[in-house]
Amino acid sequence: MATENVLEISKLNVGFATERGMLKALRDVDLSIPVGSIVGVVGESGCGKSTMINAIIGLLAHNARVSSGSIVFEGSDLLQKSERELRDIRGTRISMVFQDPMVSLNPVLSIGTQMIDIQYRDAISKAQKRARSIEMLNRVGIPDPESRLNNYPHQFSGGMRQRIAIAMALQAEPALLIADEPTTALDATLEVQIIHRLRDLQHSMGCSILFISHHLGVIAELCDYVVVMYGGEVVERGTVRDIFHRPAHPYTCKLLECDPARIVETTRSLPTIPGEIPDLANLPRGCIFADRCDRKIDICSEVAPSTSELAGHHWTRCHLAAAEPTA
C-alpha cells in the first residue's frame, strides 16, 4: 500500500476471562488508519467497538487477554509497550473524545483550570498554557474564549461542552483522535456543526480520526473509510463509497436497509435484522453472521470465511464474495 498508516491493527485477538470461559471479544481484527484520514466504525452494541478502542489506548479490563496480533502506531507496537510508555502516548499522540462531555469534564473545576491542568507535561509558563487554551477554544468556535475560561462545565450548552472536549483532546496536537459517538447527545443542527468543525480541525492540524457512531448519516458525511464490525469481527471495510454504494457483506447491506433515513416512503413497519448476536463465549462453527443471514449457503455454517479483497482497499469476510469475485 502506498499510503502510510498512522495506526495499523493486524490480526488482533482479545478475549475476556469470565466464569463461562473465554469470551472472544475480538477475533482477527484488521484495521488501518491512513495518515490524515477519518475512519468510521459502525456496528451494533456488543460488536467489539469499545474493546477495540480500549485495546488501542491500553485500557483493557484486568480480565482481558490479548492472545495475538499487533497494534502498530507510528511505527511501533502499542501492545509491547510498558504502562509508562503508554502513558506518554495517551493524551499527547493519541487522545479521545467521549460520548457525554458532561461526564468527561470535571464539574467542580473551571474549564480554564482543566485545560491548563492537562498541559502538565509541557515546560512552559502558566500564562503560555492559558494562551494556548484560549487559542484552542477559539479554533473550536467558542465565542469570547478568554472570559469563558473561568466558567464551569454546567454553564455551557451541550454542543459547546462537546466542542470544549474536542479542544482539550486536540490541544496536544495528537496524531490520532479517537471519537466515541461524540454527537449522540446533540440535535441535528449541532451535530452538523460538530462534524464540520471536526473536519476543519482535522484538515488544519493534519491528524487522523477514528470515529465511532451509530448514525450512518454522520459516517457517510464525515468519513473517508468505513469499518463494519459484527460480533467481534471486522466483516467489511473499504472507502466510504464502497460501503454505502457497493456493500458486499450481507450484514452491511442489512444495516443500511435498516436505517430509516434511507427509506423514502414513510412506513410504520421498519426493517430489522431478525435473530441475536451469537454468544461470544460459545462461538458458532462457521460464519459469525450465518444465523441471521438471508443469503446463507451450505458452507456458511461449516467454515468460517476468511477475509478477501474485492478491490483496492475494499475487504470483506464472506463466502459469497469469495465465490463471486465480481460482486
Place this chain on the structure above:
Amino acid sequence: MKPLLELKDLRVRFRSRSSLSALINGDRDPFVDAVNSVSLQIGEGETYGLVGESGSGKTTLARSIIGLVKPQEGSIRYDGTEIIGMPSSQMKKFRGIVGTMFQDPVGSLSPRMTIRSLLAEPFKIHGMTGRDLGQEVNRLLEMVGLNRDFGSRHPHQLSGGQARRVGVARALALNPKLIIADEPTAGLDVSVQGEILNLLDKLQAELGISILVITHNLNVVRHITDRMGIMYFGRIVEQGPTSTMFDQPSHPYTLALLSANPEPDPDAVIDRLELQGEVPSLLNRPPGCEFHPRCPFVEDNCKSTFPEITQLSDDHSYRCHHPRHVE
C-alpha cells in the same frame, strides 16, 4: 378527533436562585421557564412526536404530564379531567393509566431486582395483588417478545434492546391508554431501533393506545408519528401533521433541523440551512423571538416583538414573523 390528552398554555418554571440571593441581587424574577405557553393535543390512537435539542424542555413537558414536576400555569386535561392540582391519591391512579418509558433503559430498572419482580412491581404499587402476578408477568414478557427465562435475569444481564423491551413491558403493565416514551431508541443500533419501534406500533394497533414520543431523531419521527411538534427554548415553535411538516416547514428552526439531518449517502448534495451561534442560556432569555440570535432570516421586528401563534390550517401552526414556504 377527540383529544385524549390536551395541554393548554402550559408553563413550567424552575427557581434559578434562592429567595435570599434574589433579594440581595435585586432579582425580581428568580425563575427560568423550562416550558413556556405550550399547547398541544394528542388524539386517541395517535402518535405525537416531540422534537427538539437537549435542554429544549421536552423531558420537563413529559414529566409534568405524569405529575413529576408541577406546572405554574396552564392546564393538562386527560380525557376531560384536569390533572394539575389533582390530589396525590388520584394522581397515583392516573399514573396507572399513563405508561412511561424513561430515557435510560437500564438506569430506570433497579439493579437488585429480577425482571420478574420489576414487572410485577406496577401491580403491587397499584394494589392489584389479587390476580396471578406470575401469569401477568408472563403475559407481558410474551407481549414484548421476550422469552420467559428473562424473568429470572437481572437488568445488567440484558442488552440495550432487551432492557428497552422490559421498559415497554413495564409501561404496558396496567393497560394504559397513553404511553409517554422519552427517547425510546437513544443509543440503540438501527436494527434494534427498528425492532422497538415496530413493537410500539404493533401494540398501538392492537391496544389502540396513544403515544407521545420524545426524540431528536428526525428519521424516526418521520416514519412513526402522525403529528409532530418542534420545541425550541421551552416553546413549541411549530406543530402539525408530520408529512406536512416535512414537506413544507414554516419555521426557520424546523427548516434548519430538517436540512441538517445527515444523509446516509457520501455523495448526497444537501442544501443546508446552517445556523449560526449558540443556543442561548435559559437564564438569559433573548428579547423578542427567542430564535432570533440564530435565525438566518432575522429582521428588525424579530428582535423586539415576540411572535404569536399563527394558525396555518386547522392543525398546523407556527410562531414566527417571517415564515418560510408560506404564500
